[in-house]
Amino acid sequence: MRIAVPNKGRLHEPTIDLLERAGLHLENGADRKLYADTVDPDVSVLFARAADIPEYVADGAAEMGITGYDQVQEARVDDVAELLDLDFGRCRLVLAAPEDGDIRAVEDLAGKTVATEFPNITRDFFADTGVEPDIVEVSGATELTPHVEMADAIVDITSTGTTLKMNRLAVVEEVLQSSVRLFAREDVLEDPKVQEVRTALSSVKHAEGKRYLMMNVPEDRLDEVRAVIPGLGGPTIMDIANGGEEKLAVHAVVDERDVFETITEVKKAGASDILVTEIERLVE
Numbered sequence: 137m138r139i140a141v142p143n144k145g146r147l148h149e150p151t152i153d154l155l156e157r158a159g160l161h162l163e164n165g166a167d168r169k170l171y172a173d174t175v176d177p178d179v180s181v182l183f184a185r186a187a188d189i190p191e192y193v194a195d196g197a198a199e200m201g202i203t204g205y206d207q208v209q210e211a212r213v214d215d216v217a218e219l220l221d222l223d224f225g226r227c228r229l230v231l232a233a234p235e236d237g238d239i240r241a242v243e244d245l246a247g248k249t250v251a252t253e254f255p256n257i258t259r260d261f262f263a264d265t266g267v268e269p270d271i272v273e274v275s276g277a278t279e280l281t282p283h284v285e286m287a288d289a290i291v292d293i294t295s296t297g298t299t300l301k302m303n304r305l306a307v308v309e310e311v312l313q314s315s316v317r318l319f320a321r322e323d324v325l326e327d328p329k330v331q332e333v334r335t336a337l338s339s340v341k342h343a344e345g346k347r348y349l350m351m352n353v354p355e356d357r358l359d360e361v362r363a364v365i366p367g368l369g370g371p372t373i374m375d376i377a378n379g380g381e382e383k384l385a386v387h388a389v390v391d392e393r394d395v396f397e398t399i400t401e402v403k404k405a406g407a408s409d410i411l412v413t414e415i416e417r418l419v420e
């Protein structure tokens with residue numbers, strides 16, 4: 137089973153990091169190699185350009201792939217299926233035009249030219265609007281094209297908006313929202329290994345933003361403490377055999393944003409020795 141992952145660019149590091157956290161530690165993956173093994177002898181990694189990954193999966197060079205939704209859409213492959221939204225690499229594809237120009241709406245582009253690295257997505261976008269500009273495919277620095285008379289507008293990626301602003305471009309309309317996805321070829325969807333990889337990656341995503349709370353609680357205060365612990369299916373309660381005073385150990389998974397308030401509340405309710413730790417993986 138092979139997973140195609142970005143070989144460089146902004147998606148490379150976070151993808152490797154995610155695989156590592158999911159327990160798929162890379163081996164023999166020294167820089168600039170095409171393949172790497174993982175600790176799981178049945179799973180290896182193929183490094184490829186973000187834009188090529190959907191095709192590599194569709195064509196059989198890999199069974200699974202990790203890349204941006206924008207790339208999956210642009211590649212026009214129809215025999216792959218999405219398994220998981222990995223929730224990083226969040227960005228938008230937008231139609232943008234010079235701030236001080238006269239293109240304010242999609243309709244203003246009739247008979248004009250739009251430059252993009254995403255010609256398929258762009259063509260479909262305009263097909264839905266009934267406006268038919270010329271579409272020019274470029275392979276980078278798209279933001280410059282309106283300033284060198286190559287195009288009247290662009291369809292390009294934006295996240296913070298800094299690049300558009302630097303190039304004095306303004307968003308006319310959103311075309312697509314993207315984030316990184318795990319996907320697989322349809323003929324391997326039911327393969328147990330594919331499901332195993334999916335579960336491992338999703339367990340990391342589930343654990344993000346969650347904390348594990350441990351505390352000691354006198355038996356007669358348990359109900360009070362339990363009442364103020366939010367979240368996931370109620371706490372786990374264990375007897376601490378310490379002869380004498382009856383104390384219980386209470387463990388719970390809590391949203392990170394609730395931790396501060398929960399600590400205050402459980403302390404008030406009688407808990408002591410409160411411990412907060414990160415969670416590596418959480419299989420629900």
Ligand SMILES: Nc1ncnc2c1ncn2[C@@H]1O[C@H](COP(=O)(O)OP(=O)(O)OP(=O)(O)O)[C@@H](O)[C@H]1O
Pocket residue numbers: 144145146147185186187203204205206207225226227293294295296314315
């Ligand atoms: N500014 C951004 N913020 C968030 N995600 C982004 C941003 N730019 C790109 N992405 C996501 O990362 C993917 C790959 O972009 P990246 O810039 O890393 O590679 P690339 O420039 O297409 O690759 P190459 O360097 O091989 O040409 C995009 O398709 C998109 O999904």
Ligand SMILES: O=P(O)(O)OC[C@H]1O[C@H](OP(=O)(O)OP(=O)(O)O)[C@H](O)[C@@H]1O
Pocket residue numbers: 146276277292293294295296297298299300
């Ligand atoms: O809204 P912003 O936060 O400014 O991000 C948008 C920019 O990010 C990407 O480029 P990248 O930095 O990946 O460089 P590249 O052109 O070499 O791909 C994208 O192509 C935009 O140019």
Ligand SMILES: [Mg+2]
Pocket residue numbers: 145
């Ligand atoms: Mg880029």
